[in-house]
Amino acid sequence: xxxxxxxxxxxxxxxxxxxxxxxxxxxxxxxxxxxxxxxxxxxxxxxxxxxxxxxxxxxxxxxxxxxxxxxxxxxxxxxxxxxxxxxxxxxxxxxxxxxxxxxxxxxxxxxxxxxxxxxxxxxxxxxxxxxxxxxxxxxxxxxxxxxxxxxxxxxxxxxxxxxxxxxxxxxxxxxxxxxxxxxxxxxxxxxxxxxxxxxxxxxxxxxxxxxxxxxxxxxxxxxxxxxxxxxxxxxxxxxxxxxxxxxxxxxxxxxxxxxxxxxxxxxxxxxxxxxxxxxxxxxxxxxxxxxxxxxxxxxxxxxxxxxxxxxxxxxxxxxxxxxxxxxxxxxxxxxxxxxxxxxxxxxxxxxxxxxxxxxxxxxxxxxxxxxxxxxxxxxxxxxxxxxxxxxxxxxxxxxxxxxxxxxxxxxxxxxxxxxxxxxxxxxxxxxxxxxxxxxxxxxxxxxxxxxxxxxxxxxxxxxxx
Numbered sequence: 001x002x003x004x005x006x007x008x009x010x011x012x013x014x015x016x017x018x019x020x021x022x023x024x025x026x027x028x029x030x031x032x033x034x035x036x037x038x039x040x041x042x043x044x045x046x047x048x049x050x051x052x053x054x055x056x057x058x059x060x061x062x063x064x065x066x067x068x069x070x071x072x073x074x075x076x077x078x079x080x081x082x083x084x085x086x087x088x089x090x091x092x093x094x095x096x097x098x099x100x101x102x103x104x105x106x107x108x109x110x111x112x113x114x115x116x117x118x119x120x121x122x123x124x125x126x127x128x129x130x131x132x133x134x135x136x137x138x139x140x141x142x143x144x145x146x147x148x149x150x151x152x153x154x155x156x157x158x159x160x161x162x163x164x165x166x167x168x169x170x171x172x173x174x175x176x177x178x179x180x181x182x183x184x185x186x187x188x189x190x191x192x193x194x195x196x197x198x199x200x201x202x203x204x205x206x207x208x209x210x211x212x213x214x215x216x217x218x219x220x221x222x223x224x225x226x227x228x229x230x231x232x233x234x235x236x237x238x239x240x241x242x243x244x245x246x247x248x249x250x251x252x253x254x255x256x257x258x259x260x261x262x263x264x265x266x267x268x269x270x271x272x273x274x275x276x277x278x279x280x281x282x283x284x285x286x287x288x289x290x291x292x293x294x295x296x297x298x299x300x301x302x303x304x305x306x307x308x309x310x311x312x313x314x315x316x317x318x319x320x321x322x323x324x325x326x327x328x329x330x331x332x333x334x335x336x337x338x339x340x341x342x343x344x345x346x347x348x349x350x351x352x353x354x355x356x357x358x359x360x361x362x363x364x365x366x367x368x369x370x371x372x373x374x375x376x377x378x379x380x381x382x383x384x385x386x387x388x389x390x391x392x393x394x395x396x397x398x399x400x401x402x403x404x405x406x407x408x409x410x411x412x413x414x415x416x417x418x419x420x421x422x423x424x425x426x427x428x429x430x431x432x433x434x435x436x437x438x439x440x441x442x443x444x445x446x447x448x449x450x451x452x453x454x455x456x457x458x459x460x461x462x463x464x465x
Contacts, residue, residue: 043079047074065116069095069097071093076089133169187240214344218402261305313333334365341362353390357456363403370389371388405452414431415430416428437453
């Protein structure tokens with residue numbers, strides 16, 4: 001059954017804001033925690049330096065890859081001006097210090113590099129220097145009380161369009177966003193997005209142009225998708241409501257992508273009262289999605305979402321939390337109704353079963369289970385061990401398997417250490433990923449390379465001052 005009220009609300013906002021003559025290079029969003037509503041009265045300057053090493057070890061007959069990159073970001077946010085205004089700017093400069101030749105495909109499969117190229121510019125894998133972009137340029141109006149209107153380049157903060165900060169620099173959007181807190185426990189977010197700068201790129205793209213920068217996969221007939229550069233959309237309208245009464249957290253979001261899709265998201269979470277500093281946790285997510293218009297293009301060979309397409313996702317979590325140890329059991333079901341589609345350029349999956357370095361976007365008829373165990377020291381060290389089993393459709397079931405990934409099992413070991421004293425501001429992050437094939441690949445290594453039977457390692461040093 002189609003949802004009516006929220007899509008209408010989102011489309012009204014989209015229509016209204018599209019009709020405004022917004023300047024093509026507007027201003028952007030302050031750096032603040034997700035879901036914060038009101039900025040502080042103080043300005044601040046912040047710098048960040050990140051060194052990132054990534055390497056992928058594929059099975060013997062396939063190519064291996066490695067890369068070392070570095071990025072430096074500088075950001076300034078003004079204090080509150082004339083009681084109502086804030087402005088800010090952020091720029092990032094990146095470089096390829098050393099890497100495999102990321103522009104050369106694997107000779108036996110013809111497949112391009114998947115992970116390491118994401119440290120730089122996926123649209124130009126051979127470029128090594130002069131990698132920079134202006135990421136924030138914004139104006140914020142703090143008026144009326146408990147309200148904030150931000151126009152320009154800013155960090156996204158919604159379930160489906162989010163920073164996905166796993167490389168040298170995250171995703172940014174060019175938009176107008178309105179955050180209000182009408183009640184202490186209630187937050188409302190409304191936004192219209194007209195441009196996106198995806199992670200692992202240097203340019204700003206219109207909404208339609210931003211879809212297809214990453215690998216395209218195949219259409220439901222098994223033919224290579226051809227929607228890159230061929231999609232038409234007036235932008236993205238988003239409405240989100242977050243209500244946090246007592247031990248509960250409720251979220252309701254609608255993401256309306258003009259002429260492409262509409263996605264409704266409901267999340268309900270509960271946390272028990274702590275006993276001896278320990279508590280129980282439970283959460284449920286329900287996602288309903290349907291195609292809007294012609295899915296981006298009237299030509300079915302060049303469209304992103306098939307006309308009339310629909311999908312449903314259910315994700316749940318139960319767990320136990322304490323100051324030193326968290327344990328979560330997670331499960332996700334994407335029904336066989338159709339592919340769940342959300343441009344990978346825009347953000348990572350919000351599912352509880354999400355594990356870094358793989359996603360379940362582009363699939364239908366998925367059953368996923370995972371467990372997360374998180375060890376936390378009192379101050380500096382966090383170690384997370386995660387394991388998951390992801391039952392995907394057969395690789396030749398093109399209608400429900402867009403990217404040709406077989407069913408797999410995944411193990412992640414994730415360690416974060418925050419330094420103190422003279423090295424305060426420095427953080428080290430180590431991630432090890434093992435993905436093991438479970439489903440059939442029919443002897444075709446195109447279904448293997450950078451997908452299964454692989455080891456992947458990240459080592460990140462992050463310094464903020």
